[in-house]
Amino acid sequence: MKKSIVFLISAALLWSCGGSEKTKSTDSTAIVGGDIKIDGSSTVYPISEAFAEEFQKENNEVKVTVAVSGTGGGFKKFIRKEIDVTGASRPIKKSENEDAVKAGIEYYEIPVAYDGLAVVINPQNTWVDFLTVEELKKIWEPAAQGKIVKWNQIRPNWPNEEIHLFGAGTESGTFDYFTEAIVGESKACRGDYTASEDDNVLVQGVAGDKLALAFFGYAYYKENAPKLKIVPIDDKNDTNGKGAIAPNESSIIDGSYQPLSRPLFIYVNKASADRTEVSAFVNYALQNASILVPETGYVPLTSATYVLAKKRFDTKKTGSVFLQLESTVGVKLEDVLKVE
Amino acid sequence: MAKKLRKRMSHKHTKRLKFYETQDSIFKYVAMSFTGIGIIVLGLLLFNVFSSGLSRIDWDFLTSFPSRRASSAGIFAAWTGTLWIMVLTTLIAFPIGVSAGIYMEEYNNKSKLSNIIEINISNLAGVPSIIYGLLGLEIFARAMGLGGSILTGALTLSLLILPIIIVSTRESLKTVPYSIREASYALGASKWQTIWAQVLPASLPGIVTGVILAISRAIGETAPLVVIGALTFVSFIPTSFTDEFTVLPIQIFNWVSRPQIEFTQNAAAAIIILLSITFIMNGIAVYLRYRWQKKVKW
Numbered sequence: 196m197k198k199s200i201v202f203l204i205s206a207a208l209l210w211s212c213g214g215s216e217k218t219k220s221t222d223s224t225a226i227v228g229g230d231i232k233i234d235g236s237s238t239v240y241p242i243s244e245a246f247a248e249e250f251q252k253e254n255n256e257v258k259v260t261v262a263v264s265g266t267g268g269g270f271k272k273f274i275r276k277e278i279d280v281t282g283a284s285r286p287i288k289k290s291e292n293e294d295a296v297k298a299g300i301e302y303y304e305i306p307v308a309y310d311g312l313a314v315v316i317n318p319q320n321t322w323v324d325f326l327t328v329e330e331l332k333k334i335w336e337p338a339a340q341g342k343i344v345k346w347n348q349i350r351p352n353w354p355n356e357e358i359h360l361f362g363a364g365t366e367s368g369t370f371d372y373f374t375e376a377i378v379g380e381s382k383a384c385r386g387d388y389t390a391s392e393d394d395n396v397l398v399q400g401v402a403g404d405k406l407a408l409a410f411f412g413y414a415y416y417k418e419n420a421p422k423l424k425i426v427p428i429d430d431k432n433d434t435n436g437k438g439a440i441a442p443n444e445s446s447i448i449d450g451s452y453q454p455l456s457r458p459l460f461i462y463v464n465k466a467s468a469d470r471t472e473v474s475a476f477v478n479y480a481l482q483n484a485s486i487l488v489p490e491t492g493y494v495p496l497t498s499a500t501y502v503l504a505k506k507r508f509d510t511k512k513t514g515s516v517f518l519q520l521e522s523t524v525g526v527k528l529e530d531v532l533k534v535e
Numbered sequence: 536m537a538k539k540l541r542k543r544m545s546h547k548h549t550k551r552l553k554f555y556e557t558q559d560s561i562f563k564y565v566a567m568s569f570t571g572i573g574i575i576v577l578g579l580l581l582f583n584v585f586s587s588g589l590s591r592i593d594w595d596f597l598t599s600f601p602s603r604r605a606s607s608a609g610i611f612a613a614w615t616g617t618l619w620i621m622v623l624t625t626l627i628a629f630p631i632g633v634s635a636g637i638y639m640e641e642y643n644n645k646s647k648l649s650n651i652i653e654i655n656i657s658n659l660a661g662v663p664s665i666i667y668g669l670l671g672l673e674i675f676a677r678a679m680g681l682g683g684s685i686l687t688g689a690l691t692l693s694l695l696i697l698p699i700i701i702v703s704t705r706e707s708l709k710t711v712p713y714s715i716r717e718a719s720y721a722l723g724a725s726k727w728q729t730i731w732a733q734v735l736p737a738s739l740p741g742i743v744t745g746v747i748l749a750i751s752r753a754i755g756e757t758a759p760l761v762v763i764g765a766l767t768f769v770s771f772i773p774t775s776f777t778d779e780f781t782v783l784p785i786q787i788f789n790w791v792s793r794p795q796i797e798f799t800q801n802a803a804a805a806i807i808i809l810l811s812i813t814f815i816m817n818g819i820a821v822y823l824r825y826r827w828q829k830k831v832k833w
Contacts, residue, residue, distance in 0.1 A: 233768075241793065244768045245603040251770050260779055261768035262683070263761075263789065277682075277764070393792050395799070418794040491603055492794055 229472035232278040233261040235269030238368055238412065239282030239459050241491035242307055246480045249487065253479075257472045266368050270462075274298050279467035280476075283460045284310065284368035286517035301465035301513040305477065305504050306528050307484055309494040311413035311442040312373055312455040314426040319405045322346065322353045325427040325439030328454065331377045334360070334408070340385040346406070360388035361400045361409035367392055373410050376454040376524045398423065410455075413442050414492030430454055447494045454524045459493065465513055481505045496528060503532040584810070588803025596804060600770040601786070605797030608790075610805050612769040616685070616780035617812065619773050621754050623689035624696070629746055632697050636704025636742075641730055660698035667695045668762030676763050683764030686776045691759050696749035703745025707738040740827040747820035751813045757784040783809045 233243050240263050247259040264272060269281035270291045276298070287295070287304070295302060314331065316323050330349050333339060346353040363369040365382065370390075375381040391397055394411040401407040402422040416423055427439035436451030446452035461480070467473045481501050488495040496504075516531050599609025639656075643649045671691030681687040711734050719729040760782060767789050769781045783805055790802035 234764075237792065240767065240789070241603060244601065247768050248600075248602055248770070258771055259768075260766045262764060262766040264764075272764075394794065395792065412794065415794040418796065487603075 227256050229257050229470060231257060231259045231280065231467075231473055231476050233259065233280040233282065233461075234264050234272050234278045235280075235282030235461075236266040236284040236368060236459070237263045238266075238284040238310060239307070239461065242459065242484075242488060242493060243280070243282050243461065245487040245491050246476070246483070249483065250476050250479050254472070254475070257476075259476070265366070273302070273462060273464065274300060276300065276464070276466075279464050279473050281462050283462060284457070285371060286458075286460065287462065287515050289518060292515060292518055302515075303463040303465060303468060303477070303508055303513055304515045304517075305461050305463060305481065305508060306458045306496060306500065306532075307461055307480065308459045308488045308491075309447050309456050309496060310459050311447045311452055311494065312369065312376075312410055312457070313413045313416035313442055314408070314410050314428060314455070315401055315416055315423045316409075316426055317401055317403075317405045317407050318422070318424045320407075320424060323408075323426055325429055327429045327431060327439075328377060329431070331428070332379070334358070335362075335374070335384055336378045337383055337385055340387050357406055359400075359404050359407045360385075361397045361407055361411075362388050362390055363394070363397070363411060364390045364392040369394075369410075369412060372457050372524075373455070376457075413447070413456075413494075416442075417492060428452070428455060444489075444494050448497060450527050456494075457524075458496075458526075458528055463508075465511075468508075477508055478505070481508065500529045500532065503529065507532065581810075584803045584806050587800050588805075588807050591800050591804035592807060596801075597808075601768050605790075605793075605795055605801050608798075608801055610783065610786055610808065612772055613781050613783045613786040613805065614808060614812075615772045616765075616769070617754055617782045617809070619685050619776070619780060620688050620692065620760075620782055621750060621812075623685060623776055624692045624753050625746070625750055627689055628693040628696050628700055628749070631693070632700030632746070632749075633704050633742055635697070636701045636708065637730065637735075639701070640705045640708040641726075641734070656698050656701055660702060663758075664695055664756055665758040665762060667691055668759030670694065671759060671763045681777075683766065683779050684777045685773055685780045687763050688760050688765060688780065688782075689776070691763055692753040692756060695756065695759060696753050699749040699752070700746055703749070704738075704742050707741025707745065708734060710741060711737045736830075740824040743827075744820045744824050747816050747823075751816045754782070754812065754816075755784055755809070757782075757788055760785060783812075 231247075233247060235243070240261065243261045247261050251257065251259050262278075266281075266283045266285060269278070269283065270287065272278045273281040274291065274294045287302075314326060326349075334343055334349060343349070344357060345355055346358050347355045349358075362384075363373065365384075370384070371381045374384045378384060389397075389400060391400075394415040397409050397411045398415055398419045401409045402419070408426075416425060425441050427441040429439035430453050432453070435453050436446070436449075440446050440452050442452045442456065447456045450456070461477075463473065463477055468477060481504060484501055485495045485498055495501075517526075520526060520531070595607075596609045597614065598611050599607060600611055601613075602608040639649070639653065668691060671687060671694065675681050675687040675690045676683060681690075715733050715737065716729055719733045724732070764779075765785055766779055766781045767785055769779065771778075773780045787802045787805045787809065790798040790805065793799070
């Protein structure tokens with residue numbers, strides 16, 4: 196009786212959602228039993244949640260759980276073998292990889308989406324048309340602390356008024372990536388800006404301050420677009436798109452919005468992936484990511500990239516492709532995965 | 536009378552009296568306005584939460600699991616988890632905390648050791664909650680192998696509120712007049728009989744109030760539970776204390792930080808539910824206090 200009600204409700208839900216909701220199931224038969232423990236980055240959480248939610252619906256005997264410990268915290272639990280899958284907003288670090296090897300863990304590295312970092316200003320700000328990476332560096336580098344405090348210090352024809360900076364807190368992967376991409380060194384940044392781990396706070400800050408400049412996740416810009424103004428970024432590298440480019444789905448996906456778009460990953464323990472429910476989950480995720488990722492506000496990879504990632508998983512290729520590269524700034528996933 | 540008195544006093548004295556009167560009324564208004572600030576802030580908070588969250592609360596919201604779509608997401612796993620944690624924490628913390636309080640107040644002789652214990656318990660009440668989370672992670676989750684289960688969460692939160700329970704138990708035991716104990720001894724009762732039949736019943740309203748307030752604090756905690764590995768996405772309700780779980784504050788925290796405004800509304804709705812649980816708990820505390828106090832007759 197209870198089951199039939201649940202079935203009716205879910206059927207009704209699916210019906211009301213219409214055609215866009217068709218996800219591909221990996222197997223016609225549902226998997227019986229098992230646990231899948233997911234943890235990791237709060238940035239990747241909405242994506243893991245979407246995968247878990249849909250996978251759970253089709254395999255309701257499997258218990259999928261997702262926790263949020265941050266990218267670093269997730270890797271720690273991953274290396275202690277407490278979880279099967281961890282979400283990461285940056286590739287695994289060399290030190291983390293060494294710890295994993297020591298603990299006898301092999302893992303699959305699976306890119307799932309792109310996340311853009313948006314540089315935004317208040318809509319009343321009429322003078323900023325675009326910013327170059329060099330200008331952003333001048334604003335955010337540690338040496339700018341207490342010195343670069345007015346708009347006209349960035350470009351002389353901009354007004355002689357204070358610049359109010361807002362950005363991600365130092366504990367977030369967003370902060371790590373922004374500093375690495377702009378200043379050139381992870382975590383190198385001036386300290387005299389309004390920092391918050393909660394991007395919604397930054398949105399409020401910029402929306403109410405004509406002189407503000409901020410960076411945060413692209414999804415937060417998209418949700419609050421009427422209250423904000425996006426700043427196109429020029430990386431002075433014409434090979435990936437000429438001039439200043441604003442972030443949007445297509446510029447993030449084709450790699451022309453550089454250097455402020457980054458890949459997001461899930462890492463899967465190889466021993467866990469030998470279990471049917473985990474491998475089914477990974478396959479499900481890769482097959483449905485292009486439908487599920489946009490719903491969470493992130494940008495999906497190209498379908499060719501998903502195919503490449505799936506091929507790596509199917510052929511049991513473990514390890515990270517980023518250990519040699521030092522950085523993911525400006526890296527095109529498709530090229531990296533093809534080389535392997 | 537006062538007028539006559541004032542007339543008889545010298546001019547200087549009258550002046551001084553007037554000064555004291557104005558001083559008094561100034562202090563009264565300052566204190567009143569500060570009380571007002573607290574109430575206004577609470578009012579604004581409630582208005583804000585209710586205006587954005589109230590419309591979101593319906594049966595589906597209470598009986599659905601988390602979802603990437605804000606409109607179909609619910610707090611079923613979160614409020615059942617909170618309920619589990621609440622009951623289990625009470626079962627663990629109540630006997631331990633009250634016994635410790637009775638021992639320290641009634642049996643403990645004033646020695647150096649007891650002084651050290653006392654100071655430490657007062658200090659423990661001021662330790663940040665995340666520290667208890669780390670303790671719980673190492674001892675319960677890892678060393679004892681309980682993992683991120685409800686039991687680990689309840690044990691950790693019990694540790695967190697034990698100092699509060701012990702202190703409030705001792706305070707309410709202190710309110711029982713010593714003459715009651717002496718009367719009991721005079722009638723030939725033993726120490727145990729005195730405590731069990733006289734002291735405890737008389738102090739029970741205070742003890743229970745303290746415990747309930749401590750539990751209300753425990754169910755609002757997020758940090759220690761995040762540390763021990765409480766989850767965020769759970770699509771089953773816990774059926775035993777070894778199950779993994781999530782609680783309302785974690786769900787709220789997660790929704791508040793999402794980019795979509797609809798999730799913020801969900802968070803407001805979940806806050807209303809959490810507030811209701813806290814209010815109900817406090818209501819029970821007030822009621823019990825009122826009822827049991829009437830029973831105590833000396």
